[in-house]
Amino acid sequence: MAKQTNFLARTWRDVNELFFVRRRPRWLGIPKEWEQPDEEAFEAMLQRDDFVSLADFPAEERDKHPIIMQDLADLKQYLVPTFYRLSQRSRHYQNLFYMYQWIFVLGAFLTTLFGTLATYNIAGPQEVVPTAAPVVEATAEGTAAAEGTADTSADQNIPGSTRGNSTFWAQTFSIFTAVIGAFTAFFRTLSNRSDPQKRWGNTRRLAEELRMHYYKYLSHQQPYNSPDRLTKLRDTVLKVKEQEYV
Amino acid sequence: MSDAPPPASTSIHTKGDLEFLFKLYLNKRVESQMNFYTTRIRENELNSDFTFTASTFVMTLSSLLATISASDPAGSLRALVIWSAILSALAAMLEGFRQLYNWDRQLAIYRDAKLGLERAALIIPDNDLLDQSDIGAVYPRMIASTELVLTNEVNQWGQFLLDKEKQNEQPVERIQTIGTEEQRERIMTDSYGPQAEQSVTQETAAVNAASAPPTDASSNGTVPSEASTEKDETPPAAG
Numbered sequence: 001m002a003k004q005t006n007f008l009a010r011t012w013r014d015v016n017e018l019f020f021v022r023r024r025p026r027w028l029g030i031p032k033e034w035e036q037p038d039e040e041a042f043e044a045m046l047q048r049d050d051f052v053s054l055a056d057f058p059a060e061e062r063d064k065h066p067i068i069m070q071d072l073a074d075l076k077q078y079l080v081p082t083f084y085r086l087s088q089r090s091r092h093y094q095n096l097f098y099m100y101q102w103i104f105v106l107g108a109f110l111t112t113l114f115g116t117l118a119t120y121n122i123a124g125p126q127e128v129v130p131t132a133a134p135v136v137e138a139t140a141e142g143t144a145a146a147e148g149t150a151d152t153s154a155d156q157n158i159p160g161s162t163r164g165n166s167t168f169w170a171q172t173f174s175i176f177t178a179v180i181g182a183f184t185a186f187f188r189t190l191s192n193r194s195d196p197q198k199r200w201g202n203t204r205r206l207a208e209e210l211r212m213h214y215y216k217y218l219s220h221q222q223p224y225n226s227p228d229r230l231t232k233l234r235d236t237v238l239k240v241k242e243q244e245y246v
Numbered sequence: 247m248s249d250a251p252p253p254a255s256t257s258i259h260t261k262g263d264l265e266f267l268f269k270l271y272l273n274k275r276v277e278s279q280m281n282f283y284t285t286r287i288r289e290n291e292l293n294s295d296f297t298f299t300a301s302t303f304v305m306t307l308s309s310l311l312a313t314i315s316a317s318d319p320a321g322s323l324r325a326l327v328i329w330s331a332i333l334s335a336l337a338a339m340l341e342g343f344r345q346l347y348n349w350d351r352q353l354a355i356y357r358d359a360k361l362g363l364e365r366a367a368l369i370i371p372d373n374d375l376l377d378q379s380d381i382g383a384v385y386p387r388m389i390a391s392t393e394l395v396l397t398n399e400v401n402q403w404g405q406f407l408l409d410k411e412k413q414n415e416q417p418v419e420r421i422q423t424i425g426t427e428e429q430r431e432r433i434m435t436d437s438y439g440p441q442a443e444q445s446v447t448q449e450t451a452a453v454n455a456a457s458a459p460p461t462d463a464s465s466n467g468t469v470p471s472e473a474s475t476e477k478d479e480t481p482p483a484a485g
Binding site: 014017018019020022023050051052056061064065067068098101104105106108109112113116117120201204205208209212215216218219220221 | 258259260262263266267270271274275278279288289292293296297327328331332334335336338339342343346347385386389390393396397400401403
């Protein structure tokens with residue numbers, strides 16, 4: 001019983017890690033701009049994103065490390081907001097990129113699916129006719145073959161008949177195919193216009209570069225080991241901001 | 247990143263500050279990043295295996311149905327043809343997702359980065375020796391080598407995206423990334439100086455020489471050394 005439970009738990013965990021569960025895009029999108037939350041939520045964000053937050057400092061420790069506290073205040077003022085702004089944009093473009101790609105992949109699948117169904121409904125009844133024809137002849141007791149042909153073509157307009165249903169579904173699936181094709185083409189144009197993949201890569205790289213500077217500044221590593229370190233930090237942040245639009 | 251070992255911090259941090267920062271860096275940067283890589287490696291492996299298995303199964307089923315349908319002369323199983331076509335489309339869709347996410351490529355990037363971090367963490371003294379160690383000397387080196395690994399990982403990731411973009415036949419700007427071997431040498435140099443790099447190079451050469459099978463001169467068929475089987479500086483095109 002315990003083994004079965006373990007197996008089920010493991011399977012459930014694995015299923016939750018599959019891409020169509022964990023990495024599926026948010027169809028309603030992710031906001032492009034970051035809005036700074038209130039202080040408590042901001043501290044929680046810092047903690048979650050592996051920055052140093054007040055939660056890392058027990059109250060009695062804060063007075064023991066005045067330099068670190070000052071550095072953290074500088075970083076929080078000048079670097080962290082830019083990091084979150086870039087990170088938010090990165091998430092926005094990442095989601096946009098995957099959303100478009102999912103639309104293309106699903107669009108290709110649905111186009112094939114509906115195209116196949118349309119073809120089946122167009123081709124299907126034509127192959128059924130020869131087997132139905134003898135029945136028509138038998139009941140009509142040897143009437144002309146042309147009459148059978150006329151009956152079959154007339155069936156196309158009779159709701160509820162096999163031929164009529166097939167034509168209806170063939171038309172319906174063809175329309176679906178065309179609509180999906182148009183829908184996909186529309187999103188292809190949008191994708192080419194906004195170029196989300198390049199922007200996602202660029203903003204993520206810049207955000208991670210800021211994270212590196214965060215720890216270098218906190219540790220007083222080069223280039224932040226001189227008296228004008230704060231100026232250098234502000235200059236770095238500015239340069240990173242400029243690179244976003246290069 | 248310079249090849250010379252980074253200078254010790256000239257900061258005004260007290261010993262207590264340095265110890266505190268050292269622990270914070272270990273926890274927030276090294277360990278959390280290591281956990282991140284571990285999680286991602288597992289996820290990418292899972293997805294890679296799943297899509298491969300599923301698409302293979304679906305394609306096999308599709309072929310089977312098509313064969314059964316074709317072998318029925320009366321045509322009563324004709325509907326199976328449509329299932330065969332749908333399953334083929336499904337397999338193509340899975341392949342599409344496989345190319346989109348390119349799990350195998352991501353897996354290689356994260357695995358290399360994790361190994362790089364583990365290598366960088368060699369600088370960190372053992373817990374038993376931590377109290378006797380000069381944190382002021384270890385800490386800057388640890389930061390230099392760790393950040394080198396992380397920067398390279400981000401650049402590789404950027405390169406991965408640019409390569410995907412290249413598939414769309416758009417001009418791309420090459421991002422400079424370094425191979426695992428070079429990364430290792432840089433870490434060793436940053437941490438222990440040029441002598442360490444030299445000894446590592448010699449050691450690697452000795453290991454490669456010892457592990458290489460006899461050369462078949464007629465076919466010139468030597469097995470590539472570790473260095474030459476390392477990930478290329480230019481990652482393969484996605485998909």
